[in-house]
Amino acid sequence: MNTDPIHKKCEPCEGGTKPFEQKEIDIYKSYLKTPWELIDDLRLKQKFKFKDFKEAMQFVKKIAVIAEDEGHHPDISVSYNKVTIELTTHAVKGLSVNDFILARKIEEL
Numbered sequence: 891m892n893t894d895p896i897h898k899k900c901e902p903c904e905g906g907t908k909p910f911e912q913k914e915i916d917i918y919k920s921y922l923k924t925p926w927e928l929i930d931d932l933r934l935k936q937k938f939k940f941k942d943f944k945e946a947m948q949f950v951k952k953i954a955v956i957a958e959d960e961g962h963h964p965d966i967s968v969s970y971n972k973v974t975i976e977l978t979t980h981a982v983k984g985l986s987v988n989d990f991i992l993a994r995k996i997e998e999l
Contacts, residue, residue: 898987898991899960899991900960900962900987900988900991900992901987901988903982903988907981907982908984909932909982909983910931912931914985915985918987918990921990921994922990922994923997924997931984933976933985933989934975934989934990935976936975936996937972938973938974939971939972939973940972942971943970946970946971946972947968949973950966953966953975956992956995957992960991960992962979962988962989964976964992964996965978975996977993
């Protein structure tokens with residue numbers, strides 16, 4: 891059975907569901923192919939750099955398509971040729987499997 895998040899689909903989260911604890915964070919973080927920053931065990935953060943603004947925006951558009959398909963939306967900031975992605979699951983006030991699924995799919999871009 892392949893548990894790599896790239897092969898999963900985000901599922902709606904309900905209030906009352908607990909966010910990931912450290913053990914779960916460590917397991918799912920091991921599936922990520924690039925070093926995402928873990929912020930307060932509540933958010934994943936990654937920065938990407940591109941040749942110019944146009945390339946950065948093309949990347950953001952690709953993320954938007956994936957995010958809509960998954961029903962899980964990252965916080966995205968753009969500063970000319972730099973794109974910063976932050977992932978958290980607001981409904982659980984922390985990290986869930988959805989954050990790692992989306993992170994893996996973003997990495998594949």
